[in-house]
Each structure stands twice: as C-alpha cells, then as structure tokens.
Amino acid sequence: MADVxxxxxxxxxxQHDDRGITSERSVEQDYNEHLKNKSGPxxxxxxxxxxxxxxxxxxxxxxxxxxxxxLKAAPDIGYLHTGIEKEFEQxxxxxxxxxxxxxxxxxxxxxxxxxxxxxxKLLGLExxxxxxxxxxxxxxxxxxNSHLVWxxxxxxxxxxxxxxxxxxxxxxxxxxxxxxxxxxxxxxSYFRIGGLALPHPRGWQKRVKDFVDIFPSRVDEYxxxxxxxxxxxxxxxxxGYISLExxxxxxxxxxxxRAAGMKIDVRKDAPYSSYEKFDFEVPTRTENDVFAxxxxxxxxxxxxxxxxxxxxxxxxxxxxxxxAPGIVLPEREKMKTQMESLIYHFKIVSEGFRVPEGEVYQAxxxxxxxxxxxxxxxxxxxxxxxxxxxxxxxxxxxxxTLIEGTLIADVxxxxxxxxxxxGDTDR
Amino acid sequence: MIPxxxxxxxxxxxxxxxxxxxxxxxxxxxxxxxxSGIVEALRRLKADLQFERLTSVTGVDRYPNEPRFxxxxxxxxxxxxxxxxxxxxxxxxxxxxxxATSVYRAANWYERETFDLFGVRFLNHPDLTRIMLPDDWExxxxxxxxxxxxxxx
Numbered sequence: 001m002a003d004v005x006x007x008x009x010x011x012x013x014x015q016h017d018d019r020g021i022t023s024e025r026s027v028e029q030d031y032n033e034h035l036k037n038k039s040g041p042x043x044x045x046x047x048x049x050x051x052x053x054x055x056x057x058x059x060x061x062x063x064x065x066x067x068x069x070x071l072k073a074a075p076d077i078g079y080l081h082t083g084i085e086k087e088f089e090q091x092x093x094x095x096x097x098x099x100x101x102x103x104x105x106x107x108x109x110x111x112x113x114x115x116x117x118x119x120x121k122l123l124g125l126e127x128x129x130x131x132x133x134x135x136x137x138x139x140x141x142x143x144x145n146s147h148l149v150w151x152x153x154x155x156x157x158x159x160x161x162x163x164x165x166x167x168x169x170x171x172x173x174x175x176x177x178x179x180x181x182x183x184x185x186x187x188x189s190y191f192r193i194g195g196l197a198l199p200h201p202r203g204w205q206k207r208v209k210d211f212v213d214i215f216p217s218r219v220d221e222y223x224x225x226x227x228x229x230x231x232x233x234x235x236x237x238x239x240g241y242i243s244l245e246x247x248x249x250x251x252x253x254x255x256x257x258r259a260a261g262m263k264i265d266v267r268k269d270a271p272y273s274s275y276e277k278f279d280f281e282v283p284t285r286t287e288n289d290v291f292a293x294x295x296x297x298x299x300x301x302x303x304x305x306x307x308x309x310x311x312x313x314x315x316x317x318x319x320x321x322x323x324a325p326g327i328v329l330p331e332r333e334k335m336k337t338q339m340e341s342l343i344y345h346f347k348i349v350s351e352g353f354r355v356p357e358g359e360v361y362q363a364x365x366x367x368x369x370x371x372x373x374x375x376x377x378x379x380x381x382x383x384x385x386x387x388x389x390x391x392x393x394x395x396x397x398x399x400x401t402l403i404e405g406t407l408i409a410d411v412x413x414x415x416x417x418x419x420x421x422x423g424d425t426d427r
Numbered sequence: 428m429i430p431x432x433x434x435x436x437x438x439x440x441x442x443x444x445x446x447x448x449x450x451x452x453x454x455x456x457x458x459x460x461x462x463s464g465i466v467e468a469l470r471r472l473k474a475d476l477q478f479e480r481l482t483s484v485t486g487v488d489r490y491p492n493e494p495r496f497x498x499x500x501x502x503x504x505x506x507x508x509x510x511x512x513x514x515x516x517x518x519x520x521x522x523x524x525x526x527a528t529s530v531y532r533a534a535n536w537y538e539r540e541t542f543d544l545f546g547v548r549f550l551n552h553p554d555l556t557r558i559m560l561p562d563d564w565e566x567x568x569x570x571x572x573x574x575x576x577x578x579x580x
Contacts, residue, residue: 370482
C-alpha cells in the first residue's frame with residue numbers, strides 16, 4: 001500500500017465534529033457566543049448528501065457555512081463506483097455494449113454509440129447509411145429523454161412541482177419508442193458493433209411522426225410554465241455563475257460551455273455517424289447562469305426534434321448491419337441453412353471476434369457534454385483497456401468554483417443546472 | 428522513434444526534444460513523452476499551440492512488461508479542432524510522475540482516479556487521495572494482476 005496523504009479536505013473548526021453537529025451547547029448559547037465574539041470562528045460544516053434528493057444520486061458535498069454563505073465546498077464521489085472499466089476487460093467487445101448502458105443510465109444510447117464507434121474505428125468497419133441515420137435519430141431521442149428528466153427534476157428541486165408530470169408524459173412516449181426498437185425501455189443496447197441489433201420494427205414511422213408532430217407544442221407548454229414564472233426566474237437568473245476560463249481549465253464540457261457563449265459541439269466540430277448531413281443549429285447563450293442553461297436545453301430540445309424529423313423523412317433504405325461476416329451475426333435464416341454462416345455464428349457467440357491492435361479515442365456529444373471512449377486493443381477478443389471519459393465526472397470538478405461564495409439555497413439550483421449523473425461520474 | 432512524415436508536424440516539432448517517439452494511427456496523433464518532461468510538454472502545448480483543454484488523464488497497465496504503466500493524456504484544441512494524445516511511461520519501480528495540475532486544473536480528479544485505480548503517484552498533486560474507492564481499500568483494481576473475482580487481494 002503506497003502512502004496516502006491524510007484527507008485533510010476541509011479544515012474544520014475545533015468545536016465541531018466531522019458530522020457537522022455542534023457540541024452539546026444549545027442554539028441560544030451559540031447565539032450569545034456569536035454576539036459576544038463576532039470575529040471568532042463561527043462556521044459550521046454541513047454534510048449534504050449522499051442521500052440528498054437534489055444531488056440526483058449519491059453525490060456527497062461537504063459544505064463549510066458561515067450562516068447561509070458557503071465558504072468552502074468539497075465534493076466527495078465514488079459511492080456508485082462499480083468497476084465497469086475493469087469489467088470491460090473481462091468481456092468480449094460485443095458483450096461490452098451492455099455495460100455502456102449502465103454507465104450513464106439516462107443516456108444509454110449515446111453511450112452505446114460512442115463505444116461502438118470506437119470499436120468500429122479499430123476494426124475499420126463501414127456502417128451502412130441506414131444504420132447511421134437510425135443511430136442519429138435514436139441518439140437525439142436519448143438527448144430529449146435526458147433533457148426531459150433533467151427539466152422535471154431540476155424544476156422540482158427549485159419548487160415547481162408540476163413540470164415534472166408534463167416532462168415525464170413525453171418521456172414515456174420516448175421510452176415507448178425505445179421499447180419498440182430494442183425491446184427495452186432503458187437499458188437498450190440497441191447499437192452494436194457493426195450496426196444495429198435488430199432491423200426496424202413495423203410501424204415505427206407512425207409512432208415517431210406522432211411524437212415529432214406534437215413535441216414542439218409540448219416544449220411551448222414547459223416554457224409557459226417556467227420561462228416567465230416569477231418564482232422560477234427569481235431562483236435562477238444571475239445564479240450559478242462561473243467564468244468561461246475557469247470552466248475550460250477545469251475540463252467542463254457541453255451545455256455549461258454553450259450557456260457561457262462558446263459555440264462548441266462535437267456533432268458539428270467532428271461529425272460522426274453522418275451528423276454532417278443534418279441541418280441543425282448549436283444554440284448558445286451568453287448570460288452564463290442557471291436560467292441561461294435552462295433556456296439552452298429547451299432550445300436543444302427543439303433542435304433535436306428537428307433532427308429526428310429529418311431522420312424520419314429522409315431515412316435511407318438498406319441493411320441495418322455492416323457487411324462484415326465474422327463480426328456481425330448472420331441472419332437467422334442463413335444460419336439455419338448455410339454451413340458457413342453457422343460456423344461464423346458459432347465462432348462469434350462462443351469466442352467473439354479479434355480486433356486489430358491499436359488505440360483510439362472517440363468522442364461524441366452526449367446530452368451532458370463530451371463523452372469519450374479510449375479503447376486499447378492488443379489484438380485479442382477482449383479490449384485491453386477501456387477508459388470512459390464521462391462528461392459528468394469532468395463537469396463535477398467545477399463544483400467548488402461554482403458554489404463557493406454563494407448562498408446555500410442557490411447550491412440546489414446551481415447543481416441542478418449542471419445536469420450530472422452519478423453513474424457516469426463513478427462508473 | 429519519430430517517423431519522417433511526422434517531423435514536419437508543428438506539434439511534434441514543438442515537442443521534439445522531449446519526445447522519443449510519435450505515431451499517427453487511425454487519424455489520431457500520439458506523442459510519447461519522457462516521464463520527466465511531461466509537465467514541460469503540457470505547458471508548451473497549452474501556451475504555444477492552443478491546447479486549451481485537458482480532456483482526460485488515465486493509465487494503461489502493460490504488466491508484465493516494463494516500463495509497466497502508460498499514463499495517457501488526451502488534449503483538445505478548441506480553436507484548431509485538433510486532438511492529441513500524450514503518453515508517458517512509468518516503470519513499476521518508480522511508480523510516480525509529476526502532476527499536471529500546475530498546468531491544467533482539470534488534471535486534479537483524473538490523476539486522483541489514476542492513482543486510485545493504478546497506484547501511480549503524482550508528485551506535487553494538491554490532494555492525492557482515493558476518489559472512487561474507500562480510503563482504506565487495499566490494492567489497485569485496474570492493475571492487470573488484480574483479481575476479478577474473490578474478496579482478497
């Protein structure tokens with residue numbers, strides 16, 4: 001065991017213990033003491049989380065408070081660490097897809113996509129357009145799904161209860177689309193190395209069309225509930241400011257940067273999976289506060305809806321999988337009638353496929369920012385190493401800079417505006 | 428070794444004295460840096476070549492080969508839309524490398540994670556403690572000789 005430095009995260013005043021509870025003295029005594037000695041140490045340490053509802057998972061924040069003002073903040077993560085990166089090394093490449101769903105459980109298809117793209121880059125696979133467009137369409141559904149959960153829970157945190165019900169009404173429709181395509185509502189694993197797991201279901205166009213027809217009006221509904229709501233604007237405008245320089249230096253990605261006026265989006269900067277063929281805007285805001293991040297995500301939802309509409313209307317026909325025997329499972333019919341297909345099927349299922357030696361880093365724009373998959377192959381059937389650059393992990397690093405010096409009530413709003421998922425942080 | 432077609436590359440040229448090797452594979456540039464020169468390399472990239480963002484720091488365990496650990500840095504230049512991978516090798520007998528936090532504050536948690544899971548120490552890091560695992564955890568799970576099943580290391 002290497003020597004680990006003492007975890008002196010916060011220097012706590014002597015009269016407090018580390019649970020943040022003051023000693024036996026009554027509040028009255030404390031108050032009198034405070035009146036007598038105004039310059040003395042009078043901060044307290046508050047342990048927020050890991051079960052606090054506004055941390056959306058198991059984030060623990062140690063806050064040192066002076067009254068309602070935050071002097072110091074120290075995030076503590078790792079409560080949801082599941083060793084997924086180690087587990088990748090024990091699974092074949094195709095089996096690894098199922099693990100990616102469970103990393104960022106609010107954006108499973110984005111994670112499927114980045115993992116598949118990384119493996120396909122190593123294999124040099126050409127994916128048919130039909131599959132690429134489907135990937136784009138479902139990734140945008142994922143973005144909507146994630147933003148809707150964010151909107152509902154963020155609004156609840158700040159006190160607007162009813163938005164949650166509206167947002168989850170549409171989310172239900174999206175989950176039905178996922179179920180239609182993949183048979184699963186959340187842990188879809190629908191994108192596979194080499195294409196899609198299944199061909200399109202019958203009647204998907206109608207369901208998607210019904211959704212894109214109604215959704216813009218539903219976004220208007222959310223805006224009606226919130227954008228001009230005085231309580232909402234009072235709680236969010238001018239709250240949660242952090243400078244752009246700080247964010248870049250701390251490795252923040254995604255909507256946080258765009259709400260600070262930086263036009264950055266992997267879908268535009270380094271298009272993947274034929275995003276270059278779609279017409280959409282990257283919205284930005286300049287106010288750089290919680291309200292700007294809310295407006296930005298609302299606008300992103302409209303843009304995602306545009307992309308889905310284009311994908312629906314222009315969906316190219318073709319195969320849902322690449323022409324790569326030995327990597328892609330053969331059709332059921334062929335497997336039962338042709339010897340060669342049967343052999344491939346057996347080999348893929350029993351031992352997987354070999355991936356050429358090399359290392360790649362693939363980045364995509366997930367709803368939360370840049371998710372990156374660094375994959376190292378040693379030429380065997382299992383990845384030698386997979387590192388997951390989760391956007392939530394990168395974004396959470398800015399918490400101390402974001403909330404130090406603000407009031408404790410604003411912490412809830414500021415944290416909510418970051419839209420992190422702890423599964424993505426801890427992996 | 429640096430292949431000839433990369434000698435002209437401005438990134439490789441700027442790091443030439445620190446880089447024993449470089450390669451361009453799958454359209455991605457990887458520059459290998461001597462472990463002692465990593466902070467200097469990052470500083471040059473940030474100051475002169477517009478690599479504003481450190482995307483991630485992680486490790487790869489090459490056990491039983493030596494030098495055992497590869498510390499991998501991914502950088503991104505927003506202005507020029509470039510990405511770059513730096514790699515420094517750390518032998519198991521040494522097990523430590525200078526921290527990048529003095530150049531990029533983003534390195535803080537990534538290095539803590541790498542320390543936590545690989546046991547590579549980062550010198551002059553502001554708070555090198557375990558981040559994912561409990562403080563009293565024994566062993567480093569992402570090392571290749573760490574067992575996948577069982578409860579004891």
